[in-house]
Amino acid sequence: MTEPLLSLRGLGIRFGGLVAVDDVNLDLPPSHITCVIGPNGAGKSTLFNLITGIYKPSAGTVALDGEDITGLPAHQVAAKGIARTFQSSRLFEDLPILDNVMIGMHARTRTGVLTALLTPGRARRELAGCAEEAGRILKSLSEALFARRYEPAGILPQADRRRLEIARALASKPKLILLDEPSSGMDDRDTADLMADIRRVMAENPGLSFLIIEHDMRLVAELPQDVVVIDYGKKIAHGKFADVRLLPRVQQAYLGQKAVEDA
Numbered sequence: 145m146t147e148p149l150l151s152l153r154g155l156g157i158r159f160g161g162l163v164a165v166d167d168v169n170l171d172l173p174p175s176h177i178t179c180v181i182g183p184n185g186a187g188k189s190t191l192f193n194l195i196t197g198i199y200k201p202s203a204g205t206v207a208l209d210g211e212d213i214t215g216l217p218a219h220q221v222a223a224k225g226i227a228r229t230f231q232s233s234r235l236f237e238d239l240p241i242l243d244n245v246m247i248g249m250h251a252r253t254r255t256g257v258l259t260a261l262l263t264p265g266r267a268r269r270e271l272a273g274c275a276e277e278a279g280r281i282l283k284s285l286s287e288a289l290f291a292r293r294y295e296p297a298g299i300l301p302q303a304d305r306r307r308l309e310i311a312r313a314l315a316s317k318p319k320l321i322l323l324d325e326p327s328s329g330m331d332d333r334d335t336a337d338l339m340a341d342i343r344r345v346m347a348e349n350p351g352l353s354f355l356i357i358e359h360d361m362r363l364v365a366e367l368p369q370d371v372v373v374i375d376y377g378k379k380i381a382h383g384k385f386a387d388v389r390l391l392p393r394v395q396q397a398y399l400g401q402k403a404v405e406d407a
């Protein structure tokens with residue numbers, strides 16, 4: 145079997161009396177799309193926060209490409225190769241679209257794009273190189289977004305905001321991208337475009353994997369190779385969506401015990 149890209153062992157965190165993520169073991173291969181599903185409050189976002197160093201685990205380990213990254217602060221996790229987007233959009237609304245992509249490079253540039261953007265005159269050469277690369281990334285994701293690259297990000301509709309966030313994540317040259325509910329607020333057409341974007345990004349970036357929290361079952365049924373189901377902080381299933389959705393434990397998590405008995 146291929147060496148896992150991401151490997152979680154016994155991962156958990158408690159907030160006072162609440163065990164929000166409980167003893168999660170998970171291996172994700174490279175070049176793979178996995179969706180994380182589960183009822184509201186199951187612990188999906190908390191799992192992302194543990195993987196990306198926003199929370200320090202109470203138990204267990206996180207390894208990327210065989211390297212233990214447990215407990216590293218978020219910026220170091222990003223530099224190791226894990227990028228993410230959030231449930232709510234986190235763009236710099238007043239900055240141009242292109243600059244929003246360049247900010248994604250901050251984790252891996254020597255001077256730091258942020259410093260360079262904020263102190264004109266310094267690190268000009270590095271900044272010019274970054275702008276060129278950011279333009280290339282943007283163009284590969286969307287010609288239309290590239291054409292509007294000097295307009296402020298704040299004017300973009302929801303689907304383009306998501307696209308721009310993915311471009312910004314790509315700018316850090318990640319091995320793994322975590323997307324938190326990327327299709328929220330999208331109609332069917334936007335969701336279909338989003339899936340096409342993700343497939344194209346995968347094809348253009350060999351080895352890159354996605355871990356995606358999603359509630360939209362059309363996307364979950366179509367896009368990932370595998371699905372992980374979380375309930376009350378525990379991983380209760382992992383496999384093909386067609387198989388996982390039939391498991392009584394999964395149906396119970398979504399519908400409740402009574403509905404399963406009545407079905």
Ligand SMILES: Nc1ncnc2c1ncn2[C@@H]1O[C@H](COP(=O)(O)OP(=O)(O)OP(=O)(O)O)[C@@H](O)[C@H]1O
Pocket residue numbers: 159162164182183184185186187188189190191
């Ligand atoms: N910083 C925190 N302090 C205390 N409790 C927290 C904290 N973060 C999350 N929780 C709790 O952990 C549990 C899991 O929350 P989480 O947001 O991870 O769920 P989720 O599966 O992402 O839900 P949703 O699908 O609604 O976004 C919830 O009961 C939540 O209230």
